[in-house]
Amino acid sequence: MQKWLKVVLSLLAVLAFFLGVWLIGRMINPNLNLDETALLRFVFVGIGLLIVLVVYLLTSKNKMWEVGTRQVVYMAIGAALFAIFSYLFNGTVFVVPSVSQVALRPAIAIPMFFGYAFGPVVGFFTGAVGNMFGDALTGFGLSPQWSVGNGLVGLISGMVWLFADKKKSINVVLLVSAVLAAAITVYYFLNPSTSNAMFFDVDNGIFGDAQISMFAGVSVLIGLAIVLIVRFVFGKNIDVAAAVTWAMLGNLVGIGFAAISDIWINGYPPVVALVGEFLPAAGPNLIFAAILVPILVAAYAAVQKQTGR
Amino acid sequence: MLVAWRYKQRNSLLQSFDPRAWIIFFSCFLAGTVVFWDFRYLLFFFAIALLFVFTSRIPWKDMSRAWLFIIGFILFFSVLTFFTGRGGMELYTTEHTLTKLVATFQIFGWTPTLNITAEKTMYAVSMLIRVFSIASMTILIPYSFNPAHYGIIFRGLGLPDKVAYGMDLTMRFIPTFGRDFSLTMDAQKARGYEIEKLGGGLFAQVRKLAPLIVPVTIHAIAGSEDIIDAMDLRAFGVGPRTWLEKLTYRKRDRVLIALGIAILLVSVALSLLGFGKFWVPAFLLG
Numbered sequence: 263m264q265k266w267l268k269v270v271l272s273l274l275a276v277l278a279f280f281l282g283v284w285l286i287g288r289m290i291n292p293n294l295n296l297d298e299t300a301l302l303r304f305v306f307v308g309i310g311l312l313i314v315l316v317v318y319l320l321t322s323k324n325k326m327w328e329v330g331t332r333q334v335v336y337m338a339i340g341a342a343l344f345a346i347f348s349y350l351f352n353g354t355v356f357v358v359p360s361v362s363q364v365a366l367r368p369a370i371a372i373p374m375f376f377g378y379a380f381g382p383v384v385g386f387f388t389g390a391v392g393n394m395f396g397d398a399l400t401g402f403g404l405s406p407q408w409s410v411g412n413g414l415v416g417l418i419s420g421m422v423w424l425f426a427d428k429k430k431s432i433n434v435v436l437l438v439s440a441v442l443a444a445a446i447t448v449y450y451f452l453n454p455s456t457s458n459a460m461f462f463d464v465d466n467g468i469f470g471d472a473q474i475s476m477f478a479g480v481s482v483l484i485g486l487a488i489v490l491i492v493r494f495v496f497g498k499n500i501d502v503a504a505a506v507t508w509a510m511l512g513n514l515v516g517i518g519f520a521a522i523s524d525i526w527i528n529g530y531p532p533v534v535a536l537v538g539e540f541l542p543a544a545g546p547n548l549i550f551a552a553i554l555v556p557i558l559v560a561a562y563a564a565v566q567k568q569t570g571r
Numbered sequence: 572m573l574v575a576w577r578y579k580q581r582n583s584l585l586q587s588f589d590p591r592a593w594i595i596f597f598s599c600f601l602a603g604t605v606v607f608w609d610f611r612y613l614l615f616f617f618a619i620a621l622l623f624v625f626t627s628r629i630p631w632k633d634m635s636r637a638w639l640f641i642i643g644f645i646l647f648f649s650v651l652t653f654f655t656g657r658g659g660m661e662l663y664t665t666e667h668t669l670t671k672l673v674a675t676f677q678i679f680g681w682t683p684t685l686n687i688t689a690e691k692t693m694y695a696v697s698m699l700i701r702v703f704s705i706a707s708m709t710i711l712i713p714y715s716f717n718p719a720h721y722g723i724i725f726r727g728l729g730l731p732d733k734v735a736y737g738m739d740l741t742m743r744f745i746p747t748f749g750r751d752f753s754l755t756m757d758a759q760k761a762r763g764y765e766i767e768k769l770g771g772g773l774f775a776q777v778r779k780l781a782p783l784i785v786p787v788t789i790h791a792i793a794g795s796e797d798i799i800d801a802m803d804l805r806a807f808g809v810g811p812r813t814w815l816e817k818l819t820y821r822k823r824d825r826v827l828i829a830l831g832i833a834i835l836l837v838s839v840a841l842s843l844l845g846f847g848k849f850w851v852p853a854f855l856l857g
Contacts, residue, residue: 329733329808330808331799331802331803331807331808332799334733334736334737334740334802334807334808335740335795335798335799335802336792336795337737337741338737338738338739338740338741338743338744339740339744339748339791339792339795341737341741341744342740342741342742342744342745342747342748342791343744343748343787343788343791345741345745346745346748346749346752347784350752368777368780368784371784372788375788387734387737391737391738391741392741395741395742395745398709399745546773549773549774549777550777553774553777553778553781554777554780554781554784554785557781557785558784558785558788558789561785561788561789562789562792565789565792565793569793569796
């Protein structure tokens with residue numbers, strides 16, 4: 263109880279401080295415009311964590327939220343792998359040429375796979391902490407909203423654990439994702455001349471200002487198509503099918519959260535955030551997920567069979 | 572199996588503080604740095620970073636690789652800025668040209684031209700200082716914190732036992748998996764795999780990455796069984812956890828925390844009041 267009191271008191275103190283700044287600042291200069299972008303970063307982290315909390319409270323009875331030794335080790339492994347892979351493939355260590363404005367960022371398959379295989383807690387930790395350490399390794403600045411976004415990718419991939427029958431969940435998830443993908447692609451066709459904020463090509467002097475390519479623009483649809491192919495070709499292997507579909511939903515929601523929060527944080531217009539940032543990040547992620555996640559799921563199933571665990 | 576970071580007790584200024592206090596200070600420092608674009612405000616953070624770097628007592632040969640990487644990274648970003656001004660676009664709308672470099676040669680009828688503008692220059696300088704301050708403070712952590720303290724630090728910062736231990740394990744696994752990755756890459760190269768020649772379309776490229784990513788991931792998961800068993804045998808998570816060592820705040824740690832929070836509050840307050848935005852000295856605008 264005392265601990266709570268301390269937290270509440272310190273929060274009140276911070277609030278009082280900012281109220282004071284605002285009031286005193288207004289007296290000095292009546293034309294002051296409060297500039298809130300710096301705070302919004304942290305506000306959005308709060309919103310993201312709130313989403314997680316609500317999801318948890320709604321489903322807290324489910325055993326997928328239990329954290330034992332196994333989960334602690336898996337979340338650490340996942341986060342470390344995600345950090346290492348995103349560090350290696352961010353373009354500073356391996357320079358892999360991008361195809362049609364799409365850079366290779368295969369690391370995203372890690373939180374999806376860990377979320378799917380080991381549950382939402384492991385998935386969230388893998389995405390959020392892994393992204394944080396990956397950014398720290400690279401020396402990039404702080405963008406905590408992307409950490410929470412990547413965490414959500416893992417969390418939602420793990421939501422499959424809610425369903426005793428994986429097969430039933432797949433179709434609903436596919437439908438929801440298809441609607442989201444279709445909506446964003448229509449939005450792209452309405453604004454095809456937006457620049458691709460995620461594309462950098464030093465040699466050719468392109469730094470996030472080139473017009474988004476057709477391929478990047480429809481990449482979410484391409485990703486959806488591959489996911490559908492995987493779903494129906496490997497339909498008998500329900501694990502593979504469930505993993506890709508849930509990973510797709512996680513990717514759309516998690517990256518969507520990060521991109522949408524950039525509307526307020528970086529002051530992007532909604533078009534830039536959705537078409538220039540969300541599409542070129544989420545679309546290729548889907549393609550990587552649809553190819554790499556099934557391979558990981560199959561390899562993991564083989565290991566499980568071998569060790570009997 | 573575990574590969575360690577290059578930690579050593581060095582009696583440096585950084586190590587004289589409680590790691591928890593330093594982490595709090597560091598977070599405040601980061602949050603303070605990212606709200607500013609003004610070169611003059613950033614100099615203050617730059618000075619703090621330099622203070623810790625020069626008192627860190629880490630020999631150059633230990634850190635040279637990390638530093639070269641940072642320097643390369645910073646140069647990359649400054650060069651990037653100079654060619655485009657990208658990233659600064661949200662910060663300034665008009666540019667004042669200082670000089671114009673026109674190449675004496677032509678490539679396919681195109682004359683490379685470089686516009687050096689006051690805004691671009693100041694943006695590059697501010698960016699350089701900003702990235703350097705953040706990166707140099709971050710890079711000191713693995714060299715200065717005792718790996719045995721990672722879990723205690725995160726626990727001491729108020730995280731639950733399991734999350735703290737998870738963070739501890741994450742930090743210990745990163746160098747291990749880094750080594751596993753290069754071992755795997757060597758092994759695959761010996762079998763004729765060529766990462767340098769990742770050709771083909773996007774799908775072919777992604778598929779070709781599988782021989783690197785899948786073995787490292789699956790090996791990590793398979794190898795985790797030993798760790799899980801070892802932790803279970805020691806009754807991990809059964810009762811409230813105790814840690815072997817205890818960290819205690821001393822007076823200097825409290826001062827450091829207070830300083831960090833003061834920096835954070837003042838930075839956020841200044842930025843809320845509209846100070847510290849992108850700044851170009853008047854003489855450059857001429």
